Amino acid sequence: MGNGKIYVIGLGPGGREQMTTRALRALEECNCVAGYGLYLNLIEGLIAGKERIETGMTRELERCRAALDAALDGKTVALVSSGDAGVYGMAGPLLEVCAGSPVPIEVIPGITAACSGGALLGSPLTCDFACVSLSDLLTPWEVIEQRLRGAAAGDFALVLYNPSSKKRADALPRACAILLETLPPETICGLVRSIGRKGESRTLTTLGGLAAQPCDMLTTVFIGNSKTRAVDGWMVTPRGYRGL
Ligand code: SAH
Helix, strand or coil: CCCCEEEEEECECCCHHHCCHHHHHHHHHCCEEEEEHHHHHHCHHHCCCCEEEEECCCCHHHHHHHHHHHHHCCCEEEEEECECCCCCCCHHHHHHHCCCCCCCEEEECCCCHHHHHHHHHEECCCCCEEEEECCCCCCCHHHHHHHHHHHHHCCCEEEEECCCCCCCCCHHHHHHHHHCCCCCCCCEEEEEECCCCCCCEEEEEEHHHHCCCCCCCCEEEEECCCCCEEECCEEECCCCCCCC
16 A cells, blocks of 8 residues: 555644644545644544544654554544644654655644733734743743743843643743743733633733733743733734824
């Protein structure tokens, strides 16, 4: 049998209406789906009857190798990530694992939490912004601190992915303390949780109040730049037009 193919698919934040048509078509076409169990459950209705390669949260490389093996076996494989597969997702590791293999690969973009969460809050990322993951699983905490200080010094609006987990309950308060070295406590901030899923919520606060907000693995945090304002309950970073 000839080689199959691998689609690396960003599913968006959750919910079919936030998936692209291209992602839906690739899911339809594949006969084998690989991904973290929670995400496979989210798309249960779209992948009924298809072979599944399911591995735990921290078994990403195993999942990539299993996807490659299935494709070498002639299968059309969909490797799925939440949001966009290229943003703290599976696209990078898959491309590295498949280096030198004859299997064709297509990376299909999805709506990352910065965009879907930004839309829930209003328009916090109108101008230049940076994303920092607070997970120190693969990045040393010193590097994370350095990036937070760089973003604050550059007056970037900031999106924090992975702001908390059971093992790192203090990550957000630590990040806040670093940002407060440079930024005023009045800086407008927002949190979004479970975007596109059951229990979706949004909160507006300030940098001074951010550390005390409840926050977990399903939360994404937004920190405004020096111009960001609260406008009728929306978080808005002005584009800079005169007359507004
Ligand atoms: N590839 C994903 C990010 C994976 S890292 C993307 O592009 O969105 C995991 C982090 O992403 C979470 O800790 C959270 O900060 C954010 N995230 C992913 N899905 C989310 C959702 N539905 N609601 C809120 N935050 C989400």
